[in-house]
Amino acid sequence: MIDVDRHRRLADELLSEPRLVIGDARLAAGSGGVHHHVNPTTGQAQAEVPLADADEIADAVAAARAAFAVWSRWRPDERRDALLRLAQLVLRDAATIGSVLGLEAGVPSAVAGGLPRRAADYLSYYAGYADKLEGSTVPIFPENAFDYTRLEPLGVIGVISTWNGGISSICRKAGPALAVGNTVVVKPMELAPFSVIRFAELALEAGIPPGVVNVVPGDAAAGEALVAHPGIDKISFTGGIDTARKILAAAATNVTPVVLELGGKSGNIVFPDADLVAAGQFSGRVCMGNAGQGCVFPTRLIVHESVHDQIMEQVLAAAGSLPVGDVLDPTTVVGPIISEGHRDRVIGMIDRARAEGSGEIVLGGGRPGGELADGFFVEPTIIDGVDSGAYIAQEEVFGPVLSVMTFAEEDEAVALANDTPYGLAGYVHTNDLRRAHRVAGALDAGYVSLNSFAALPASAPFGGFGRSGIGKEGGREGLLEFVRTKNVYLGME
Numbered sequence: 001m002i003d004v005d006r007h008r009r010l011a012d013e014l015l016s017e018p019r020l021v022i023g024d025a026r027l028a029a030g031s032g033g034v035h036h037h038v039n040p041t042t043g044q045a046q047a048e049v050p051l052a053d054a055d056e057i058a059d060a061v062a063a064a065r066a067a068f069a070v071w072s073r074w075r076p077d078e079r080r081d082a083l084l085r086l087a088q089l090v091l092r093d094a095a096t097i098g099s100v101l102g103l104e105a106g107v108p109s110a111v112a113g114g115l116p117r118r119a120a121d122y123l124s125y126y127a128g129y130a131d132k133l134e135g136s137t138v139p140i141f142p143e144n145a146f147d148y149t150r151l152e153p154l155g156v157i158g159v160i161s162t163w164n165g166g167i168s169s170i171c172r173k174a175g176p177a178l179a180v181g182n183t184v185v186v187k188p189m190e191l192a193p194f195s196v197i198r199f200a201e202l203a204l205e206a207g208i209p210p211g212v213v214n215v216v217p218g219d220a221a222a223g224e225a226l227v228a229h230p231g232i233d234k235i236s237f238t239g240g241i242d243t244a245r246k247i248l249a250a251a252a253t254n255v256t257p258v259v260l261e262l263g264g265k266s267g268n269i270v271f272p273d274a275d276l277v278a279a280g281q282f283s284g285r286v287c288m289g290n291a292g293q294g295c296v297f298p299t300r301l302i303v304h305e306s307v308h309d310q311i312m313e314q315v316l317a318a319a320g321s322l323p324v325g326d327v328l329d330p331t332t333v334v335g336p337i338i339s340e341g342h343r344d345r346v347i348g349m350i351d352r353a354r355a356e357g358s359g360e361i362v363l364g365g366g367r368p369g370g371e372l373a374d375g376f377f378v379e380p381t382i383i384d385g386v387d388s389g390a391y392i393a394q395e396e397v398f399g400p401v402l403s404v405m406t407f408a409e410e411d412e413a414v415a416l417a418n419d420t421p422y423g424l425a426g427y428v429h430t431n432d433l434r435r436a437h438r439v440a441g442a443l444d445a446g447y448v449s450l451n452s453f454a455a456l457p458a459s460a461p462f463g464g465f466g467r468s469g470i471g472k473e474g475g476r477e478g479l480l481e482f483v484r485t486k487n488v489y490l491g492m493e
Contacts, residue, residue, distance in 0.1 A: 002326040002371050004042050007103065010328075011039065011046035014100050018049050018193060020056055020217065021200040023063035024210035031055045032218050035190040040106035040336040041327050043374035049190055052216035054225040057185070060214040061231040064156040064183040067211030072153050072181035076131035083127035083179060086206040087120040090167070093202065094120075097167055097195050102327040105163045105192040106336040106376070109328055111290055118455075119171035119199075122474075125458035126175035129479055133180055138487070146490040151483040153181035155233035158226045160247075162239045163192035163338050164293045167199050172458075173236045173259075174199075176479040178212065182233075185214045187226050189239075191338055193217035223247075230254050234482065237261070240396075241467050259471035259481050261295070261463060263396040264424030267417030268298030269439065271410075272307045274429035274451070280314020282429070283402070286453050288322055288380045291335050292346075292400035295468075296447065298427045300393060302416045305406040312384065312404070316363055319380045319402070324368060334400055336376040343367075343376040346399030349392060350381055358393070359386035359403065388419045396422070410439065418444045423465030425449070446472075 015037070019026040032051030039046045052060070071079070090097070094116035101112035138147035157177045161169050174184050188196040193215070200215040216222060223243070227235055227250040237247055238261040251258050268287075270279045287297045303311045327335040337343040350365055352358075364379030378399050386393045386403040393403045407413040417426055426443035428450050430436050440448040446464040447456070456462055461475035472478050 002041060002375070003328060004044070006328060007039055007042050008044070008046070010099055011103055014096065015047040015103060015194055018047060018197055018217070020050055020052055021197060021213070021215040022056065022060045023067070023214065024204070027056070030216070030218070032222055035217070035219070037104070037191070038339070039103060040338055040376045041102075043340075043376065046103065047194075049193055049217055051190060052187070052218040052222045054221070056216050057218075057222055057225040057229060060185045060216050061156060061229050063211035064185050064214055065231055067209050068153075068155055068181075068183045070209050071178075071183055071212045074181070076133065079179060079181065080127045080130035082206055082208050083123050083130065083175070086203055086208065087123035087127065089202040089206055090116050090120045090123065090171075090199070093198070097198055100194045100198065101166045104194045105166060105338055106327050107164075107166070107290060108332045108335045109330050110333070112327070115166055115168040118168045121458045122168070122171040122175040126179040126479065129176070129476075130179040133483070135485075144491070144493045146492060148488055150486045150488060151180070152486055154482055154484055155182060156231055157182050157184045157482060158229070158232040158235045159184050159186040160223050160226065160235065160237045160239065161186065161188050161196065163189050164290065165238065166192060166195040169238055170196050170199055172473050172478070174213065177236070177482040178208075180479065180483050182482050183212045185216065185226060185232070187222055188215065188217050190217050190219050224250060227251055227256070228253060232256055234258065236481070259473070260469040261473055262424075262467060262469040263398070263422060264295045264297070264464060264468050265300060265394065265396055265420040265422040266296065266298050266425040266427065266445065267300045267302050267443070268427040269413045269417055269429065270301070270303045270307065270311055271413075271428075271430040271432070271435065272304045273431050275431065276307055276310050277314055278451070279429035280311045281318045282453065283311065284315035284318030284382070285322065287402050288319055288334055288400045291337050291378065293338065293398050295396070296425045298425070298453075299397065299402060300417070300420075301402055301404045302413050303404065303406055304413070305408055308406050312362070315382065315402070315404075319363055319382055322380055324377065324380070325372065334380055337378055337399060338376070340376055342398070343378055346378050346397055346401065349395070349397050349399075350401060353383055353386075353390065353392040356390065358390035359383040364400070388416050394420055410435065414439060414442045421467040424468035425464070427453075
């Protein structure tokens with residue numbers, strides 16, 4: 001049962017005063033107008049979000065540029081300690097931030113409660129790098145000179161985030177950028193800006209100078225202004241391929257480098273020697289979490305033909321039993337889609353698969369009724385017998401939809417898994433250690449998980465190939481995205 005009154009009370013308490021955060025100012029209005037935010041669980045309006053436009057973007061970049069002159073000159077241990085304080089504040093407010101994530105993006109509380117802790121992990125991990133940013137010496141022969149490298153911050157980083165990561169996604173980007181001395185201008189999507197605004201407020205509370213973290217919610221026009229601004233030294237974007245293409249085109253004008261964390265259409269291969277119960281439960285459950293709104297989810301099940309029926313029995317049992325409903329209920333696994341428009345897009349893709357005969361819909365396939373009818377829900381949906389070339393098997397749905405196909409030989413399984421323009425993740429279920437590592441090496445994916453779904457630590461690099469993006473987030477690789485290397489040569493003759 002959806003507790004609409006509880007949603008309304010929480011929204012009044014937590015979402016009542018969204019603000020643009022520019023320097024030390026908190027602005028109740030922006031020249032981009034207002035977004036009427038709708039709770040995806042209830043379908044009811046719950047807040048008005050002020051939107052930035054080119055004017056506020058310019059002000060935020062100017063504030064970040066001025067703050068860079070200060071923040072980049074802080075002693076590394078001072079930046080470290082400030083980020084550690086910020087991590088502690090995020091943990092202090094974890095319950096509140098989790099509730100905000102549920103209200104703004106429909107993230108089930110069981111997941112939303114963990115995202116602030118994950119955000120704090122990124123901040124703490126990268127805080128530890130602040131005083132360890134080391135260059136190297138370069139051998140010179142004969143030894144008549146001294147040559148060394150310096151790692152330096154880039155300047156002002158433009159961060160554009162999507163809705164499904166919230167504060168966790170922002171900290172994976174901002175954590176390394178801030179640790180090495182950069183400042184950031186963050187444009188959260190207007191559909192889910194509240195947890196990111198809270199992050200900027202906590203940064204100020206942690207003693208980080210005004211202008212180091214600026215948050216300017218906005219729509220596509222604000223994003224275009226940010227990417228095209230000549231004062232931006234790098235762009236870090238998470239989102240879809242169509243927007244990424246526009247970002248690359250706009251960034252080309254100023255030759256602004258970019259990091260792109262894009263979508264996925266990840267293959268999940270099940271070999272006959274796997275633990276079939278565990279593999280089937282995994283396959284039916286993981287791709288449906290957060291209503292399928294995860295770029296790394298295993299949305300293409302590629303199962304050996306000899307165990308298809310056994311796996312499908314487990315898949316259907318797992319997916320069919322997932323609790324769908326109110327995100328404030330701790331037992332809920334599948335919440336709503338972020339917006340009415342995106343829900344309709346997901347339903348449209350299912351309808352297209354049905355019309356084109358792209359397999360058999362064996363579970364779900366529509367919108368739930370009853371008390372869920374007013375929210376933006378889509379039933380967990382499984383389509384069996386899908387051809388790899390079908391639209392539903394090639395395009396990212398970003399909803400609770402699983403496509404199932406079969407294979408006979410290992411090489412065929414690998415070919416099916418690689419038969420998409422994406423290359424974000426891959427999954428392999430087998431008890432043959434040699435096969436596991438052989439297939440992992442053959443998959444064209446930036447992340448491969450064997451017999452599991454790993455919650456990658458902050459120390460692990462993450463990023464895809466092909467249409468899944470450029471660059472890495474997380475780990476030392478994610479840190480190096482936000483520095484430049486300078487070579488210094490001293491002649492000694």
